[in-house]
Every structure is written in C-alpha cells, then in structure tokens.
Amino acid sequence: MALLDVKDLKTYFRTDDGIVKAVDGVSFSVEKGQTLGIVGESGSGKSVTCLTIMGLNPKKNTISSGEARFKDEDLLHMSPRRLRQIRGNDIAMIFQDPMTSLNPVHKIGDQLAEAVLLHQDVTKKQAKTQALELLKAVGIPRAERRLGDYPHQFSGGMRQRVMIAMALVNDPDVLIADEPTTALDVTTQAQILTLMNNLQKDFDSAIIIITHDLGVVAETADDVVVMYAAEVVEQGSVDSIFRRPHMPYTWGLLGSLPRLDTDLERLVQIKGQPPSLLNPPQGCRFHPRCPYVMDICKKEDPPLKPVTDDPAHLAACHLDEETKDREAQKLIEGTLAAAS
Ligand code: SF4
Numbered sequence: 001m002a003l004l005d006v007k008d009l010k011t012y013f014r015t016d017d018g019i020v021k022a023v024d025g026v027s028f029s030v031e032k033g034q035t036l037g038i039v040g041e042s043g044s045g046k047s048v049t050c051l052t053i054m055g056l057n058p059k060k061n062t063i064s065s066g067e068a069r070f071k072d073e074d075l076l077h078m079s080p081r082r083l084r085q086i087r088g089n090d091i092a093m094i095f096q097d098p099m100t101s102l103n104p105v106h107k108i109g110d111q112l113a114e115a116v117l118l119h120q121d122v123t124k125k126q127a128k129t130q131a132l133e134l135l136k137a138v139g140i141p142r143a144e145r146r147l148g149d150y151p152h153q154f155s156g157g158m159r160q161r162v163m164i165a166m167a168l169v170n171d172p173d174v175l176i177a178d179e180p181t182t183a184l185d186v187t188t189q190a191q192i193l194t195l196m197n198n199l200q201k202d203f204d205s206a207i208i209i210i211t212h213d214l215g216v217v218a219e220t221a222d223d224v225v226v227m228y229a230a231e232v233v234e235q236g237s238v239d240s241i242f243r244r245p246h247m248p249y250t251w252g253l254l255g256s257l258p259r260l261d262t263d264l265e266r267l268v269q270i271k272g273q274p275p276s277l278l279n280p281p282q283g284c285r286f287h288p289r290c291p292y293v294m295d296i297c298k299k300e301d302p303p304l305k306p307v308t309d310d311p312a313h314l315a316a317c318h319l320d321e322e323t324k325d326r327e328a329q330k331l332i333e334g335t336l337a338a339a340s
Helices: 046-053 080-089 108-119 124-137 156-167 186-203 214-220 238-243 248-255 295-299 321-333 335-339
Strands: 004-015 018-030 035-039 062-070 091-094 174-178 206-211 223-228 231-237 305-307 310-315
Touching: 004 046, 018 035, 018 046, 018 062, 018 223, 018 231, 035 046, 035 214, 046 062, 046 174, 046 206, 080 091, 080 108, 091 156, 108 124, 108 156, 124 156, 156 186, 174 186, 186 206, 186 214, 206 214, 214 238, 223 238, 223 248, 231 238, 231 248, 238 310, 248 321
Parallel strands: 035 206, 035 223, 091 174, 174 206
Antiparallel strands: 004 018, 004 062, 223 231, 231 310, 305 310
16 A cells, blocks of 8 residues: 555645646655655756645645545645644655755754654653764764764765754655755765665665656666656656656656766757746647647647556657657667767
8 A cells, every 4th residue: 555645736836927836736656665756857846746745835825735645644634733743753854955954053963863852752862872873874984973063064975864864863654855966976976875775675664756867766766757847747667667768758858868878978958948837838738849749739738648568657648659669769779869
C-alpha cells in the first residue's frame, strides 16, 4: 500500500494579474523504501506540489484541492495542529540552500540538539549524544569536534549533510528533498546522492527528490514523475522511462544529459521558455516548443494514458506509437541528439 498517495492535486494562486495555476491535477504515490524523482524545469510546479503536501504555501490567496493521503489521513484536509505534528515527525523536508535553514549564530551541535529536544522527550545530554550520532550517520569527519563549529565553518556539502541529519532527527517515513544537490559541485553532489541512497536503506524511509536534472533521477530514483507547466506529462519506473521515453519533453530532458560517448557535453537543448501559468497555451502546453507539434496538439490537451507495453508507465502525447518508438530509439542511440 502507498505510504503517500497524491490524487488530482491542484494549487492555484490568486494574484493581481489573475489566477496562476501552479499545480494542475497531479497524481502519484510513493511507498516505503522507494525513491520517487519529480523532474522538470524551473516553474514546472514540482516544488509547489511538495510545499502543498507539506501545507507550507501561504494560506492567503492559495486555493488547493485534491487529496494527499499519508497513511490514510488526508494532509490537505486536516487541522493545522495535526499537520504540524506530521510535518515534524513523519514527513521531513530538506531544501537546496542549507544556509537559509541553519541559524548562522548558533553552533551546529546546538542546532541539532535543539531539533531533537523539540520533537523528543529527552534530556539535554541525551539530545547532544543523539546530535553526535546523527552527524556521524551523515558522514561528518571528526564529528565530536565539529559539533562546536558554526555553519560558516562548514563547506556547502557538509552543511547539506547537516540538513539531512536535521531531517532525520525523528526517523521520518517520508523525506522530501528539494534540489538537494543543485548548489554543490559534481563530486560533492555524487557524495550527497550516495549518502541519501545509503540512509534510505538504513532508515527505510520513502524519499521524494525534486530536481531539474534527470541525471540525479537516474542515480537515485526508482520511479519518476516528469512535470511540465504544472501538469504531469510522463510518469513510470526509471527503468521504463529511460528505456522507452514516450513524449518529446522527456526526450528533450534526456537529450540534454551529458553524454560519455561524445565530446559535446549537452547535445539537445529544449528551445524556448516554459509558458506563463497565468495563461497557459491551449491544447498540449508543450506545443509552442515541440518540434513534433501537429494541429490537434494546439486544440486538445493529450490525456495521460498507459503506454502499450507497461500499464504503470503513463505519458501524455498525441503522437502515434510508431513515431514515439522510432524517435525514442533514435534518442537512445544518440542519432536524434547528433542530428539537431
Ligand atoms: Fe508535442 Fe503534440 Fe506530443 Fe504535445 S502532444 S508533446 S505538442 S507531439
């Protein structure tokens, strides 16, 4: 059974210019021990999706609907008090920039111990011991000494490890990580992803990774949701989507991954900009940027439907199966990329 089951989630913001449809009918689920990647460009709605689940959008001028069931309780329709309990204990979130979450004038050890004390009925001494254990668990060398350091004395990668430790204080069932490695160099990025993979095994939690980078998804996730302009355009297992991607936006994301078999780092760029969510294009929202656009794409929004050989793999695109197969194959073989 799914630990977190999100159905037809919508988040609209009222602004002076009109209604911004930031999330428009998103559904997915995640199970214990599973990692789900939510991928898309900036502004695709992936972060707002998770902020809605966590109840962290501003109350004023936000309209949310749908369901987000966590262990059979709907996070969208519960009291703020119950939601705060769940947020502190069962679902934790880590953000891209640890400096915005860490207090610069307090020592790392004190901040971790404070987080333990906030959620657990323990003495100060026990909280300090737990803080030390957590620092060790996330691989901080000489953890005992580093408890007395301030955040600015840690590198970016170390600070992100501290944020992960902070999120693990209550052994959460679900860990949501919003672009956890974007601000880090490639080597540190790989170390943090390995750490998250290892911790998931140790803590047996479900992880949702929000990222713009399908490479991060390939490294960490079991399943993936591809979002474009507030909607899900493709979802399924990482294996199925990397083996047979089913729509042009996913092809663009895959094509822009660095390749080992060529000197050119990024071969395919998705041209143009994502649309305004105040007034998204009619029909398929990707149509103004899609190299395969047809008349029907400008009129009808393609439904998300199962692909032929895998009912758990869904995609939204009007292209016929033969064309999808051919183009996906070309992409995988690298010829689509080389030709553009
Ligand atoms: Fe492109 Fe049409 Fe498919 Fe949209 S529905 S991705 S515009 S081919």
